[in-house]
Structure formats: C-alpha cells, structure tokens
Amino acid sequence: MTATLHTDWRAIPPEARGCVAAIGNFDGVHLGHAHLIHTLHAARPDAPLAVVTFEPHPRSFFRPQDPPFRLTSAEERRAALGALGVRHVFQVRFDAAFSHLAPEQFVNDVLHDALGLVHVGCGQDFAFGHRRGGSGTFLSERLSELGVGLTVVPPLSDVGGPFSSTRIRRLLQEGYPERAAEELGRPFAIRGEVQHGDKRGRQLGFPTANIPLGEHLEPARGVYAATVRLPDGRTFGGVANIGRRPTVNDGRESRLEVNLFDFQDDLYGQTLSVALHTMLREERRFSGLDELKAQIATDARTAMAYLERQRGA
Structure with a gap:
C-alpha cells in the first residue's frame, strides 16, 4: 500500500479526515514503531490508519550543527509506513513558527480542527508543543474534552531494552548492520x-x-x-x-x-x-x-x- 502524503496541515481534504493517527518522528520505522501502529489499529480498526510526523526532524531544526543522523529520508519513511498499512501521512513542517506552538494549540488547531482525528496513539514518552511543554496527561485530558480517543502504547522491548532509533544508529555506527536489520524489520x-x-x-x-x-x-x-x-x-x-x-x-x-x-x-x-x-x-x-x-x-x-x-x- 502507498500512503498518501499531506504536507500542509491547514489544507487537509475531506476524504483524509476522520483517521486514527499515531504521532511521532518515526525515523527508521523500526519494530517499535510497527508495534505502536499495529496496537493503535487494533484499538480502532474501523477508522483509516494515519501517522502524524514532522519534517525536518525536530533534532535537525534545533541542532543543525549535528552530523547527519537520519535512518530514513522522508520518502523512505512514507514507503515504510505504507507497508505497515498506513493510508495517510500527515507530514507537518517543523519550522520556527511551529516550534513555538503551544501544546493546547497543537491539540486543538492541528489534531482536532485541521486533521479531524477521531483517535490518537503515541508512546509513553511523547511530549509536544513549545519547549516540549505538553505531557501525556495533558494530551489525554484535552483530547477527552474534544471527544477524541487516546491510546498510549508501552515500548516494545527485548533483553537489550526498548527498541529505538537511537539504539539502531549505535549498531550501525559500530558496524553491525545485521543486528540493525533485526530491529528495523528489514x-x-x-x-x-x-x-x-x-x-x-x-x-x-x-x-x-x-x-x-x-x-x-x-x-x-x-x-x-x-x-x-x-x-x-x-x-x-x-x-x-x-x-x-x-x-x-x-x-x-x-x-x-x-x-x-x-x-x-x-x-x-x-x-x-x-x-x-x-x-x-x-x-x-x-x-x-x-x-x-x-x-x-x-x-x-x-x-x-x-x-x-x-x-x-
């Protein structure tokens, strides 16, 4: 399946509204990301599956001096998400204006009003809004007030701990692409x-x-x-x-x-x-x-x- 890409959150077509969406950066689209997406779909199998993600990666925006670190480009990420059954990718431009958006504005203006989401999924450590001021508790309370459901998904782990993009980057930098592939799923x-x-x-x-x-x-x-x-x-x-x-x-x-x-x-x-x-x-x-x-x-x-x-x- 090829996911439809939307790059302007202010101009979402009617047919893309009413989705259940996972939120995150999804660099690498690894097994932990797949676990989040599959768990969310199981919670609301009646709604189209979507992802809300950001481009450029917030780390690139805040720390442009860092060496390149991406596991996947935006195009590769969309292809990998489509392979997981995601129908819509809402790719939010992460710029100076967006970085100053208050947590309440992100929930009200973006997730609810612009995207029209009916259910949201995220990891336990998800934080959002200006200076990462939005907590999971705030997200739960505000979405509930708006009539939008929320599924918070615990991380997928193995004996080495939670699957993460950081862990996969370390494996590649240490010369272990086979082990990285096990955690990426490819x-x-x-x-x-x-x-x-x-x-x-x-x-x-x-x-x-x-x-x-x-x-x-x-x-x-x-x-x-x-x-x-x-x-x-x-x-x-x-x-x-x-x-x-x-x-x-x-x-x-x-x-x-x-x-x-x-x-x-x-x-x-x-x-x-x-x-x-x-x-x-x-x-x-x-x-x-x-x-x-x-x-x-x-x-x-x-x-x-x-x-x-x-x-x-």
Whole structure:
C-alpha cells in the first residue's frame, strides 16, 4: 500500500479526515514503531490508519550543527509506513513558527480542527508543543474534552531494552548492520542519486556508483556486502564502501560507493537504494593502487559468497 502524503496541515481534504493517527518522528520505522501502529489499529480498526510526523526532524531544526543522523529520508519513511498499512501521512513542517506552538494549540488547531482525528496513539514518552511543554496527561485530558480517543502504547522491548532509533544508529555506527536489520524489520538502506566521481573504480576494474550520504547516518566506515535496488525494481548484489578512501582520496568527505555484480549500464542520475547486509572489513589505507585493486577483488568475492549463502538460507 502507498500512503498518501499531506504536507500542509491547514489544507487537509475531506476524504483524509476522520483517521486514527499515531504521532511521532518515526525515523527508521523500526519494530517499535510497527508495534505502536499495529496496537493503535487494533484499538480502532474501523477508522483509516494515519501517522502524524514532522519534517525536518525536530533534532535537525534545533541542532543543525549535528552530523547527519537520519535512518530514513522522508520518502523512505512514507514507503515504510505504507507497508505497515498506513493510508495517510500527515507530514507537518517543523519550522520556527511551529516550534513555538503551544501544546493546547497543537491539540486543538492541528489534531482536532485541521486533521479531524477521531483517535490518537503515541508512546509513553511523547511530549509536544513549545519547549516540549505538553505531557501525556495533558494530551489525554484535552483530547477527552474534544471527544477524541487516546491510546498510549508501552515500548516494545527485548533483553537489550526498548527498541529505538537511537539504539539502531549505535549498531550501525559500530558496524553491525545485521543486528540493525533485526530491529528495523528489514535491512538498513541508503537511498540517493548516483553522481559522477573520479572514475577511479573504473580504472581499477571495478566501476562504482557514487552516492552522497546526504542526511543519512554514516555507518561504520568500511566495506559491506550489499544489494542494490534500481528505480525499475530490479535488484543486484554488490560490494559497497563507505568512507573517505584514504588510499586515493584527500579524505574530506565520506560517501557511499557500490559496485554492482553482473551489471554494465549507465546509472548516472538514477536514484538507487543500497541495502547493507554485513560489514566485511573496516576502512584502511593501502600501500598503493595494486594492493588496493587486489583487496577490492577479494572483497567482491567475499561479498558474492555471503549473498549466495543468504539466498540459500
């Protein structure tokens, strides 16, 4: 299912009103988010399922100096929410004016008057409004006065504690995409447009698609077994490198480079989704291009073998 995106909360069409909606940032749309959405749907299966979320992420707005940290772009988030059965995504623009909205205004003006929600779901730690002044108690009391239901959902946990975007970011930064995938419910993927590089990979016999990380979190620098989804839906195995290429580059910018197995066509300007499955080795400097070329060949064979085992599992 593809969720319908609404980016102006002041202009919601009549057919999108009357929903039951979960509220949150939903970065990553991980198993904890899925638990919230499924629990909310079970509470009100009679109403269309929606999500109220924010763009940019409030952390990006308040702390623009922070390094990129997103697990999913807004487009990836919408696709993942649609896969969970969400029919409408109300993507509220988080700007200076919205950040100063009082808790009561958020409930009255946005949730009730503009979106016309009939039921709301959130996590236990949800806070909202100017300086996060709105508590769960306030939300419950005000929604009740407006005749809107509320479901507060306890976090989904395992032996390591509650599932969270923060925990998944840490796993990726430590080089464990397999464990991150278990908590996401799917492999972590970086989506971006292929840009021209210095053609170094082609010179080494391993042409690569170069994709800026953009707002995506930078996982641990190194080499990964990957699968690449093209815009037409075709998927290819590959070997990906994330880092600053210390052997051949000046090291100023990290990026993603991926070599697609058994693929020769031009990819420039196309938007690819590169899923990372396992980290093969950390980034390191080589003595020269010959040693680098030999290592890349070894990495490619290792990635192929890993992906073949996964297909046979």
